[in-house]
Amino acid sequence: MTTTSTGVSASSTRRLLGGVQSDAARHEAVHGPLPHLGLDELLRLVEASGLTGRGGAGFPTAIKVRAVASGARRPVVVGNAMEGEPLSHKDAVLLDRSPHLVLDGLQVLARALRAKRAVLAVGPEIDAGPVQAAARGRRGIEVAHLDGGFVAGQETALVNQLNGRSALPRDPFTRVTESGVDGRPTLVLNAETLAQVALIARHGADWFRSAGTADDSGTSLFTVSGAVGRPGVVEAARASRLRDVLEATEPRRPAAVLVGGYHGAWVPATHLDVRLTRSELAPWNAAVGAGVLYVLDDRTCPLRYAAEVADYLAGESAAQCGPCINGLPQMAADLHRLAACVRDQRLPVAVARMAGLVKGRGACAHPDGTARFVGSTLEVFRDHTAAHLQGWCPSTMRPTTRGM
Structure with a gap:
């Protein structure tokens, strides 16, 4: 490629x-x-x-x-x-x-x-x-x-x-x-x-x-950032493997890749051979979107990163409807508590429930995209969620003693 x-x-x-x-x-x-x-x-x-x-x-x-x-x-x-x-x-x-x-x-x-x-x-x-x-x-x-x-x-x-x-x-x-x-x-x-x-x-x-495939033709621009040695904008043929697009930017210890930006979804590092097509990304509820790829390394807590993104998205809403005004801030707050290793077994359920409540009910697609990102975080990083509920983070390996 x-x-x-x-x-x-x-x-x-x-x-x-x-x-x-x-x-x-x-x-x-x-x-x-x-x-x-x-x-x-x-x-x-x-x-x-x-x-x-x-x-x-x-x-x-x-x-x-x-x-x-x-x-x-x-x-x-x-x-x-x-x-x-x-x-x-x-x-x-x-x-x-x-x-x-x-x-x-x-x-x-x-x-x-x-x-x-x-x-x-x-x-x-x-x-x-x-x-x-x-x-x-x-x-x-x-x-x-x-x-x-x-x-x-x-x-x-x-x-x-x-x-x-x-x-x-x-x-x-x-x-x-x-x-x-x-x-x-x-x-x-x-x-x-x-x-x-x-x-x-x-x-x-x-x-x-002459580039791409019969079903997905041409080239695309991809912005690659995060845990990479040479971040930048890469031009690649459509339907390229995720691994090949990332290669030129020298990814470092990837744990997962956020495909599609803040309204996107995570693809685990164990599946970097996936092709960047709608059908092959479907199992992760991801899509190429605007060509944004963010590499998360194995030393960064995905829940903390996701909580910061959710917080940002809650602040960037159009504030025109209940899902944006009330739902997104509550979802971000619960995700922050989960990231902080608060030992409350209800937190993952609360976050997932709020993501379900805002989906499809907004005046625009902003709540849906935010819910997609948060839902993907809970799904792909289940091991982190379980560890955080026990008071420690696999990315830092530092147990905590925080309670509810």
Whole structure:
């Protein structure tokens, strides 16, 4: 398998991260001119490529494009580079190294759809300078440097912010593809997805499918951090083995890998040969998502780490419903007590019960993602839970005498 990473030596196969190309002339010399494609031709290429969204949900890109193309009004195309997930840095790396590739994808879609507006939304943690400079020579492309937060990148929250309102998720039953920015049909695609569209427009569907598998084609960017010697953003073929993606970053004494970020799930280190596909990750309730991989070493307490994440997620909620206002803080508090080796046999049941109560009952998917992460922690680290209830932690091997 071939990878390219920040901090990792370059590979022979380069797509998204093929060297620094912030200069327009150098970008075109590497990738060639951007073709002018009609809607039918672009849709045919994207559909034939099998491209799925790289922002988290993995939804077929062609279906989203068709949804806005069928609207009665000229649509708005939005590139999502908000990157509110603390463990993800792929959008930042992509906009620093290949800003023109992202703008190409935005532009080719806007032209084909005859869009009223084309906006690239950039989160506060990302240096917008390179992409703002790259956009100056392009007519009709806006770069909006917006306020952030964990839920700010959710597409309805992003649309709200672009409409001048608070960056909070809205009614999920009103699709942005029907009514989004300025009340128009709105196509929201992740920055990496836009870059992939730009490559497909130039090189075709067969070229795109030359990486990955028939069911999961192309490459993806993965942010790898945690217990690794060389953290960075790795480009790898879809359906690669987890072990192979991690190899270039030099993992150190892994106990498990968090796949999918703070709303993801754990894969034990005993199963690093799993392929990063929906079907092979299903036994752990995990998904590739936005390509976030966090390596937990065997000297770090997983329950303490999970409690800190749950605490963060409780504080990052939209505070629009009971599951976020009451459920997530209670779940985090009980998880903290469990991590502290409080000998209360009711704690795992209380945490699991609260995770079940918040799931499917929120105004957005934030409670569901948090419950997934917490539930995965209890499932994968059962031995830690049992030891903590006896007053000691397997990661530190230091028994405690704490009671209830």
